[in-house]
Amino acid sequence: MSDQPQLFKVTIDNITIEVAPGTSILEAARKIGGDVAPPAMCFYSKLKGSGGKCRTCLVEVSKGSEKDPRPMPKLVASCRTTVMDGMEVKNITSERVVDARAGVVEFLLLNHPLDCPVCDQAGECHLQDLSYDHGKAGTRYEFQRRTFKKHDLGEYIQLHMTRCILCYRCVFTAEQLTDKRSHGVLDRGDHAEIATYIEKSLDNDFIGNVIDVCPVGALTDKTFRFKNRVWFLKPVDAHCSCSKCSGKVTLWYRGDEVFRVTARKDQWGEVEDWICNECRFEKKKTSDWTIEGPRVIDRASVISQGHYVGVQKPKETFEAVLDGRKPRLFMDIHSVSGVNRPDINLSLIEGPAHSDDFDRVTKKD
Amino acid sequence: MGVKLLLEKAHVEGIRTYEVYRREGGYRAVEKALKTMGPDAVVEEVKKSGLRGRGGAGFPAGMKWSFIAKPEGVPRHLVCNADESEPGTFKDRYLMEFLPHLLIEGLIVSSFALGSNATYIYIRGEYAWIPDILEQAIAEAKANGWLGKNILGTGFDLEIYVQRGAGAYICGEETALIESLEGKRGNPRIKPPFPAIKGVWERPTVVNNVETLAAVVPIINMGGDEYAKIGVGKSTGTKLISACGNINKPGVYEIDMTISVEEFIYSDEYCGGIANGKRLKACIPGGSSVPILPANLLLKTAKGETRYMNYESLSDGGFATGSMMGSGGFIVLDEDQSVVRNTYTLARFYRHESCGQCSPCREGTGWMEKLLKRLLEGKGKITDIDLLWDIQRKIEGNTICPLGDAAAWPIAAAIRHFRDEFEWYVTNPEESQRRNYGLAHYADPREVVA
Ligand SMILES: Cc1cc2nc3c(=O)[nH]c(=O)nc-3n(C[C@H](O)[C@H](O)[C@H](O)COP(=O)(O)O)c2cc1C
Ligand code: SF4
Ligand code: SF4
Numbered sequence: 001m002s003d004q005p006q007l008f009k010v011t012i013d014n015i016t017i018e019v020a021p022g023t024s025i026l027e028a029a030r031k032i033g034g035d036v037a038p039p040a041m042c043f044y045s046k047l048k049g050s051g052g053k054c055r056t057c058l059v060e061v062s063k064g065s066e067k068d069p070r071p072m073p074k075l076v077a078s079c080r081t082t083v084m085d086g087m088e089v090k091n092i093t094s095e096r097v098v099d100a101r102a103g104v105v106e107f108l109l110l111n112h113p114l115d116c117p118v119c120d121q122a123g124e125c126h127l128q129d130l131s132y133d134h135g136k137a138g139t140r141y142e143f144q145r146r147t148f149k150k151h152d153l154g155e156y157i158q159l160h161m162t163r164c165i166l167c168y169r170c171v172f173t174a175e176q177l178t179d180k181r182s183h184g185v186l187d188r189g190d191h192a193e194i195a196t197y198i199e200k201s202l203d204n205d206f207i208g209n210v211i212d213v214c215p216v217g218a219l220t221d222k223t224f225r226f227k228n229r230v231w232f233l234k235p236v237d238a239h240c241s242c243s244k245c246s247g248k249v250t251l252w253y254r255g256d257e258v259f260r261v262t263a264r265k266d267q268w269g270e271v272e273d274w275i276c277n278e279c280r281f282e283k284k285k286t287s288d289w290t291i292e293g294p295r296v297i298d299r300a301s302v303i304s305q306g307h308y309v310g311v312q313k314p315k316e317t318f319e320a321v322l323d324g325r326k327p328r329l330f331m332d333i334h335s336v337s338g339v340n341r342p343d344i345n346l347s348l349i350e351g352p353a354h355s356d357d358f359d360r361v362t363k364k365d
Numbered sequence: 366m367g368v369k370l371l372l373e374k375a376h377v378e379g380i381r382t383y384e385v386y387r388r389e390g391g392y393r394a395v396e397k398a399l400k401t402m403g404p405d406a407v408v409e410e411v412k413k414s415g416l417r418g419r420g421g422a423g424f425p426a427g428m429k430w431s432f433i434a435k436p437e438g439v440p441r442h443l444v445c446n447a448d449e450s451e452p453g454t455f456k457d458r459y460l461m462e463f464l465p466h467l468l469i470e471g472l473i474v475s476s477f478a479l480g481s482n483a484t485y486i487y488i489r490g491e492y493a494w495i496p497d498i499l500e501q502a503i504a505e506a507k508a509n510g511w512l513g514k515n516i517l518g519t520g521f522d523l524e525i526y527v528q529r530g531a532g533a534y535i536c537g538e539e540t541a542l543i544e545s546l547e548g549k550r551g552n553p554r555i556k557p558p559f560p561a562i563k564g565v566w567e568r569p570t571v572v573n574n575v576e577t578l579a580a581v582v583p584i585i586n587m588g589g590d591e592y593a594k595i596g597v598g599k600s601t602g603t604k605l606i607s608a609c610g611n612i613n614k615p616g617v618y619e620i621d622m623t624i625s626v627e628e629f630i631y632s633d634e635y636c637g638g639i640a641n642g643k644r645l646k647a648c649i650p651g652g653s654s655v656p657i658l659p660a661n662l663l664l665k666t667a668k669g670e671t672r673y674m675n676y677e678s679l680s681d682g683g684f685a686t687g688s689m690m691g692s693g694g695f696i697v698l699d700e701d702q703s704v705v706r707n708t709y710t711l712a713r714f715y716r717h718e719s720c721g722q723c724s725p726c727r728e729g730t731g732w733m734e735k736l737l738k739r740l741l742e743g744k745g746k747i748t749d750i751d752l753l754w755d756i757q758r759k760i761e762g763n764t765i766c767p768l769g770d771a772a773a774w775p776i777a778a779a780i781r782h783f784r785d786e787f788e789w790y791v792t793n794p795e796e797s798q799r800r801n802y803g804l805a806h807y808a809d810p811r812e813v814v815a
């Protein structure tokens with residue numbers, strides 16, 4: 001016996017990688033990176049028990065393992081299925097997966113207002129990204145959509161249930177970060193809702209993190225709502241010495257003004273370090289912080305326009321993996337709107353960015 | 366008369382009480398198992414009997430028992446699933462209401478086999494009067510030394526607790542049941558881990574249906590091999606069927622699984638034929654989740670062979686031309702019934718009962734209900750039928766628990782076999798509001814049995 005921990009070989013979309021036993025298919029796919037990583041709307045690696053619910057991360061297991069090579073009959077949620085040695089998985093190379101995922105996206109959007117133009121999450125919304133990447137234009141749903149009233153959950157957080165996709169992330173966050181969870185899911189089926197039961201404010205030093213984990217615009221920061229569009233803001237990493245949390249944050253600037261403070265998010269949109277309410281809601285002056293430098297955001301969403309510095313491309317390209325076929329899914333987000341321009345680096349624009357800035361660059365060409 | 370193993374004594378005066386039940390030979394199985402057999406021997410008998418789970422999926426009970434993990438120092442639990450909320454299924458209620466001691470006896474033997482010292486009966490909230498009956502039986506059993514500490518001097522301890530549900534179909538799904546039993550919201554868990562490894566309070570747990578556990582009593586009394594001789598193939602023993610709908614004699618019947626569907630519907634011993642001199646149009650043979658079959662495919666398989674009331678025969682032909690034994694809820698529709706209305710009713714049920722955890726089931730069930738409502742009201746479009754097909758296809762197999770499948774299958778089967786009826790609602794919107802469709806060509810071609 002060697003002391004070297006044994007690694008499992010797993011092949012996803014024809015790319016082979018070695019991972020530690022106990023790794024989920026999703027995490028293995030994320031190690032490969034790029035579009036091999038299935039979209040995940042409910043799984044959150046930092047929240048125990050999360051995942052399995054949204055079903056966007058479904059993949060096909062075409063070979064169970066070296067020992068038991070039988071394929072799995074059903075598509076499985078990659079976030080909650082652990083790899084076996086010799087497992088072979090198909091994500092975007094599987095017609096079944098592409099078809100089922102389009103179905104899941106349609107279900108998620110079925111009752112969704114999709115009024116992104118008036119939604120505060122627009123630009124950093126995972127559901128937006130998901131629909132661009134995997135959805136279909138148009139809907140087959142011809143009925144009235146479900147709506148809910150907006151609720152203030154205390155001083156800082158607003159809940160707009162209409163936009164919620166019931167990923168349960170905020171419930172896990174409150175459960176695992178605060179000493180007493182006072183909100184949860186009431187009722188069931190398509191009438192289930194996130195609620196506090198008796199209208200109640202959520203107050204706990206760490207409850208603000210629910211805003212960051214919420215993949216959509218259901219939980220928003222009341223100190224920031226509608227003050228600005230995220231893509232006009234410049235994210236800057238900063239820290240302070242805080243007795244409650246790590247104090248590591250991202251400040252969102254327009255000009256000299258800090259519009260909001262969030263936790264730092266990694267390339268999968270997950271919070272790196274939880275932050276406390278005081279850092280998030282109270283410290284909105286540059287003098288409260290030690291600035292580290294621009295935050296690099298390399299997700300495909302509009303928020304990242306102008307921030308493509310240092311992006312790493314996956315080693316192998318999809319055309320090679322797909323035997324020369326082009327992946328069916330990807331719509332170039334940058335073709336959608338005039339302000340989504342990878343060629344414009346926001347950090348290089350002096351002062352606040354305006355829509356003119358984008359026009360100017362376009363016209364200059 | 367067929368063999369009766371469970372309901373044989375159901376009509377004995379006073380059988381609900383301990384004295385009469387004992388006088389009629391009750392608790393012999395406990396004596397035999399605890400005094401003359403070890404736990405492993407009981408599991409072995411149940412394996413030999415070929416008993417399949419009666420809750421719906423038909424998984425071999427003995428095999429399930431042998432999967433239970435036995436880590437050192439960790440208690441194990443048996444949970445009796447008495448949530449029975451599937452439309453058309455009411456056999457467990459009958460058993461618990463009339464023969465409570467049979468269930469308790471089955472629970473003692475099964476708990477002994479599995480090494481459970483605390484066993485739970487999780488009962489559907491709407492069965493409001495039954496917990497009292499069960500608790501009475503438990504108290505009597507305890508007073509007579511069949512429960513409590515050191516039962517029959519064997520050193521085996523057991524308590525049985527009755528836990529009332531709050532009226533949710535989903536809490537019949539075994540992992541949702543476990544969550545609910547723990548006092549949480551009844552959301553199904555994501556498997557693995559399976560209950561046999563981590564169930565109630567993370568302890569190894571077996572969940573079995575009421576009827577499954579009651580059947581352990583005759584198995585121990587007569588021996589697994591004898592039990593396996595009743596029935597055919599892998600459908601051993603007897604099965605309770607709750608028959609309802611347009612039949613002359615709705616009720617709970619115990620059958621040995623050798624009789625034909627035709628005999629079950631038309632013979633006076635069972636359903637007694639279709640009510641009001643009508644003809645048989647369709648039937649859902651195993652509870653609301655299983656595919657509906659038109660009369661011709663119900664009585665004969667696609668190959669033209671007689672269809673029997675057992676696991677294999679009912680599922681002959683797969684979903685294309687067959688159905689399932691399911692939980693034994695036998696719902697009969699006569700020629701005047703509308704399959705579109707029936708399908709809508711079921712869709713409404715599943716929409717209401719979805720726990721809402723996973724998106725295909727949460728959103729898809731609501732969408733299908735709305736489309737079916739529109740069709741039923743004569744306002745549907747012809748494309749709605751294909752749309753329904755596509756929605757159910759995208760739910761099936763893509764959800765956390767089988768409720769998604771259970772919502773998809775009835776709709777798929779209704780469209781598969783009765784598409785022209787759906788179309789008729791679209792093309793004859795006015796007439797469809799005045800009368801039910803009931804085209805004769807679906808009906809059993811035989812003359813009405815007098
Ligand atoms: C939505 C749903 C509802 C269920 N309801 C019941 C029920 O009411 N009673 C039952 O015995 N099994 C029910 N089941 C099946 C259980 O999950 C489980 O398979 C069964 O209790 C196992 O018992 P058995 O092996 O004895 O059949 C249900 C399953 C699903 C998916
Ligand atoms: S939550 Fe996302 S998809 Fe929904 S309206 Fe807001 S930005 Fe658009
Ligand atoms: S409010 Fe946001 S985080 Fe909470 S369940 Fe809804 S979508 Fe998820």
Ligand code: SF4
Nearest residue numbers: 720722723726764766
């Ligand atoms: S399939 Fe339906 S009932 Fe089952 S977990 Fe998903 S939403 Fe809940």
Ligand code: FES
Nearest residue numbers: 043052054055079
């Ligand atoms: S991310 Fe896997 S199911 Fe939601």
